Amino acid sequence: MSGYWSGIITLLSINVVFAYGIYLAVATGQLNLGGAGFQALGAYAAAWLCAEQGWPIWATLGASAVVAGGIGFAFAFPILRLKGVYLVLGTFAFAEVVAGVIINSDALGGAMGLPVPEYIDWHVPAIAAVGVALFCFYLMSTRLGLAVRAVHDDDVVCDLLGVDVRLVRVALFALGAALAGFAGGLYAHAYTYVEVQTFNASLSIYVLLYVLLGGAQTAWGPLAGAAFFTLLPELLRNTLPALKSSLYGLFGADGSMSPPDESWRFVALGVVTVLMMVFRSEGLITRTMVERISHPFRSTKSEAL
Amino acid sequence: MTGPLLSVENLSISFGGLKVIDGVSFDLEEGGRLALIGPNGAGKTTIFNLLSGVYRQDTGHIRLGGEVIDDVPSRKRIGYGMARSFQNIRLMPHLSVVENVMMGQHARPDRPGRLLAPLSIFGRSRARAEAEALLAEMGVEVAPGQDVSTLPYGIRKKIELVRALAARPRLLLLDEPAAGLNETETGELMAFLDRISDSGVTLLVVEHDMGLVRSLCDRAVVLNFGQKIYDGSTADVQKDPLVLEAYLGPRHAEDSAKEAENVA
Ligand SMILES: Nc1ncnc2c1ncn2[C@@H]1O[C@H](COP(=O)(O)OP(=O)(O)OP(=O)(O)O)[C@@H](O)[C@H]1O
Ligand SMILES: [Mg+2]
Numbered sequence: 001m002s003g004y005w006s007g008i009i010t011l012l013s014i015n016v017v018f019a020y021g022i023y024l025a026v027a028t029g030q031l032n033l034g035g036a037g038f039q040a041l042g043a044y045a046a047a048w049l050c051a052e053q054g055w056p057i058w059a060t061l062g063a064s065a066v067v068a069g070g071i072g073f074a075f076a077f078p079i080l081r082l083k084g085v086y087l088v089l090g091t092f093a094f095a096e097v098v099a100g101v102i103i104n105s106d107a108l109g110g111a112m113g114l115p116v117p118e119y120i121d122w123h124v125p126a127i128a129a130v131g132v133a134l135f136c137f138y139l140m141s142t143r144l145g146l147a148v149r150a151v152h153d154d155d156v157v158c159d160l161l162g163v164d165v166r167l168v169r170v171a172l173f174a175l176g177a178a179l180a181g182f183a184g185g186l187y188a189h190a191y192t193y194v195e196v197q198t199f200n201a202s203l204s205i206y207v208l209l210y211v212l213l214g215g216a217q218t219a220w221g222p223l224a225g226a227a228f229f230t231l232l233p234e235l236l237r238n239t240l241p242a243l244k245s246s247l248y249g250l251f252g253a254d255g256s257m258s259p260p261d262e263s264w265r266f267v268a269l270g271v272v273t274v275l276m277m278v279f280r281s282e283g284l285i286t287r288t289m290v291e292r293i294s295h296p297f298r299s300t301k302s303e304a305l
Numbered sequence: 306m307t308g309p310l311l312s313v314e315n316l317s318i319s320f321g322g323l324k325v326i327d328g329v330s331f332d333l334e335e336g337g338r339l340a341l342i343g344p345n346g347a348g349k350t351t352i353f354n355l356l357s358g359v360y361r362q363d364t365g366h367i368r369l370g371g372e373v374i375d376d377v378p379s380r381k382r383i384g385y386g387m388a389r390s391f392q393n394i395r396l397m398p399h400l401s402v403v404e405n406v407m408m409g410q411h412a413r414p415d416r417p418g419r420l421l422a423p424l425s426i427f428g429r430s431r432a433r434a435e436a437e438a439l440l441a442e443m444g445v446e447v448a449p450g451q452d453v454s455t456l457p458y459g460i461r462k463k464i465e466l467v468r469a470l471a472a473r474p475r476l477l478l479l480d481e482p483a484a485g486l487n488e489t490e491t492g493e494l495m496a497f498l499d500r501i502s503d504s505g506v507t508l509l510v511v512e513h514d515m516g517l518v519r520s521l522c523d524r525a526v527v528l529n530f531g532q533k534i535y536d537g538s539t540a541d542v543q544k545d546p547l548v549l550e551a552y553l554g555p556r557h558a559e560d561s562a563k564e565a566e567n568v569a
Contacts, residue, residue: 138423143407143421146424149400150400150404157397160357160379161472291401
């Protein structure tokens, strides 16, 4: 497989695992805008244990999930008392604190980052992504998964129906943090270097967008969102220069042409985001859509109208 | 168990200094059908919120099946056999019809399927089959996989009732079950509630439609400004001077009382 494609598969796989991590929180109605913080925890845990303690890869990957999940669990108890925009700000602040601690920590390389001696090629992230996706599909198909979606819709009624709303939220948030950390561990070994600048606010925003735009009602959403938004920039990477040169050609310009810079890809992403919010605010994939596809011959129209 | 299924004793609650429920007491026998009525803002829904634990009373006690449940958190009260519907339908909008009903099974000790057992990977689970059967039994004729948010009001109201029944309650609290229903739907609802009651479920019903109240319940408790002003047969409730005054105001009440005298 060419380096280009294995690079894309690696990135896609890490993004899928990461998106499922955020999805588990969002599925219960909690927006987690601290994704980069949990990913950083996992990435640095794996990097440090590999470089300094010489742990084997399977152990560092496991530890990346356990460390981020454990901290996510401890963090979830106080933070999930917050609602709406306060929760979003709380998770966002958490990621900033993680970055601040890392940058001021000599053991973790500070602003310089840490090299990771053990390398994994695209197979490991790909297998991990498939495994995580299957796990999330399973989880959402259980009675717990149904309770998760119900809590998202109406926590007061869920409480009266006997659902331990707080437990569901804390458990899913922590499990999601573990997956985000796992994505960080995969990142550390796939790119063999971690630096704190990678895990910045826009990473948190992007992964939340993957989930919201993919759709948070079913486990298909994060998969679709992560795939769409990982592959779209790659598509734009090729089509934008072509578009630019044809536009220039139209006006008879010639001579040296610089390729459009990176920022244009983000402009395009922003436009897609706004369009999605306006025209399909529930996300690309909804429960009704999955229902229709899986039971193509069953009428979903009311018969008692 | 001896004594009433539900016993409310001297219940009070204030919001911001305003006494919304003021020393209300009443009992409800197992298998009984009690109507809770009163003008708008009398405190009927607040009583339901106190019973189900959404609010905690300032004073008074609630007994269910002989046990004091004052300190039982709202989440655990369904385990004592109490389920309710809501004045403004509260279905989960992103869940399908059958999934909403399956949420009603959640707290049952004998619930079909464990927490981490798949409900739907290979088609129908026991939980889903049971929920679909209950929907059919109650005459909800819509595709179980359909979104609830697009359904007509009357059907959503029924689904909410089926969700409450899925918990297999001993005591069912219904907050204005007939509001917004047309005549046919109200008739169906009545038959529906008759059947539920005949199966042994105790009913406490808030309802404005007096025709429905009289044909469903033999006894009514009337609230006005948070106080109980009447507790007795539904046949006589509209002759009671205090009740007339609460609904019509003092002058009209006098006129109607005179009219009643003239007729008699
Ligand atoms: N959480 C609350 N905070 C403040 N006031 C409240 C609260 N809940 C209820 N009230 C007040 O208590 C009073 C009784 O309300 P409640 O909803 O119980 O009336 P109701 O009898 O159900 O009326 P309706 O027939 O209109 O449904 C109202 O004046 C209402 O404004
Ligand atoms: Mg009310």
